[in-house]
Amino acid sequence: MKSTFSRIKLVLATLFVSQLALSAQAEVTSLRVARQYGIGYLQIMVMEHERLVEKHARAQGLGEVTVSWNTYADGAVANDGIISGNLDFVAGGLGSFVILWDRTRDSLGVKGVAALDSMPMLLNTRNPSVKSIKDLTDQDRIAIAGVKISSQAVTLQLASAQAFGDANWSKFDHLTVNMAHPTALQALLSSRSEITAHFASPPFQYDELKHAGVRTVLNSYDVWGGPQTFILAWTTSKFRDQNPKLYAAFLAALVEATDFINNNKSTAAAIYLEMTGENSTSVEGLARMLADPQLRFTLTPENVLKFASFRAGTGVVKTKPDSWKDLFFRDIHYLPGS
Known part of the structure; x- marks a missing residue:
C-alpha cells in the first residue's frame, strides 16, 4: 500500500x-x-x-x-x-x-x-418466524435510515428481486419505516415497538446481535456478491x-x-x-x-x-x-x- x-x-x-x-x-x-x-x-x-x-x-x-x-x-x-x-x-x-x-x-x-x-450491512430481526426475507409479512416493520433511497433500502430491493423476480424489486418497500440508526436500535429491542427488524450499519447492528432473540437474516455482501x-x-x-x-x-x-x-x-x-x-x-x-x-x-x-x-x-x-x-x-x- x-x-x-x-x-x-x-x-x-x-x-x-x-x-x-x-x-x-x-x-x-x-x-x-x-x-x-x-x-x-x-x-x-x-x-x-x-x-x-x-x-x-x-x-x-x-x-x-x-x-x-x-x-x-x-x-x-x-x-x-x-x-x-x-x-x-x-x-x-x-x-x-x-x-x-x-x-x-x-x-x-x-x-x-x-x-x-x-x-457489510445486516438486516437483523427479533421476529422468531423470520428466517429469511421470504418469511417477512405485512405484520413486520423494518426500520431503515432513508426509506426507498438509502443503501440499506436499495439492498433490500435487490434482495427482493433476487428472491421473487425482477418485477418484485419493491415488494417490501411498504414495510419500511424511516428511522435513524440509534433510534432504530432502541426500537428493535423494545417489545412495545412495531419495529420487528432493522437494516442496520456498524456498530449498531453488532450491538443488536448481543441481545437474545436478535439474529441476522440478510448480509449486504451476499446480496451484492462481495x-x-x-x-x-x-x-x-x-x-x-x-x-x-x-x-x-x-x-x-x-x-x-x-x-x-x-x-x-x-x-x-x-x-x-x-x-x-x-x-x-x-x-x-x-x-x-x-x-x-x-x-x-x-x-x-x-x-x-x-x-x-x-x-x-x-x-x-x-x-x-x-x-x-x-x-x-x-x-x-x-x-x-x-
Whole structure:
C-alpha cells in the first residue's frame, strides 16, 4: 500500500493544473461538511478531531480555514444542503449519492471525491418466524435510515428481486419505516415497538446481535456478491473548480485519516467513543470491531457500478454509468475501483 505521503503527492499532482488555471481566484475560507451516524463515518470524525483539513489547507497556502461539521439523520437533508449551497462536502451512502449524481449531471455536476469504506450491512430481526426475507409479512416493520433511497433500502430491493423476480424489486418497500440508526436500535429491542427488524450499519447492528432473540437474516455482501462501498464523500464540480486547493486539502485530509485509522485502531476507536458519547462498548471492544477484515477503510470504490446499474434498471435514476469512474472525480481514477 502506498504511504500517506505518496498518495497525498498523487492527489496534489493531479490537481496542479486546475490550481494554476484558477490561481487568481480567491478560494472560500470556510468549509461545511456533513455526515450521518456510525463508524462508517470514522474518517470524517478523525478529520474533525485531528483538524486535518485545517492542517492541509495551511500546507496549500490557504492560511486559516474554518470548518463546520454537521450531523444529519437522513441523507436527503444533506443532499438538500448541497443543492442549496449550504454544504460543501457530504459523506453518506450510495443510495443518496447516486440519485444526486444522476439529477445534477447537467447542472451542479455532483461527483464522488472518494470512497471512505466498505462494510457489510445486516438486516437483523427479533421476529422468531423470520428466517429469511421470504418469511417477512405485512405484520413486520423494518426500520431503515432513508426509506426507498438509502443503501440499506436499495439492498433490500435487490434482495427482493433476487428472491421473487425482477418485477418484485419493491415488494417490501411498504414495510419500511424511516428511522435513524440509534433510534432504530432502541426500537428493535423494545417489545412495545412495531419495529420487528432493522437494516442496520456498524456498530449498531453488532450491538443488536448481543441481545437474545436478535439474529441476522440478510448480509449486504451476499446480496451484492462481495464487499461494497458503504460510505463515500461527494461535492459539486462547481466547488471543486472554484476551490481546487481547498478540495485538495480535503482529499489529502481524507487520505491521512484513512491511514490513521488503519494504523491506529485503538486510538481511532477512542476518538469515535469520545465524539459520540456512546457507552455500549469499550475502546477495546470497538478496536476489535474495527479489526474485522470485513470492515475496510479504503478510498477505493467497490461494487459502485453494480449499485448504480441496478438503480438505473429500476428506473429510479435515468442514467446508467459505463464505468465507476463516471461517478467520481478523476483524482482517484488511478485506484482499482469497480
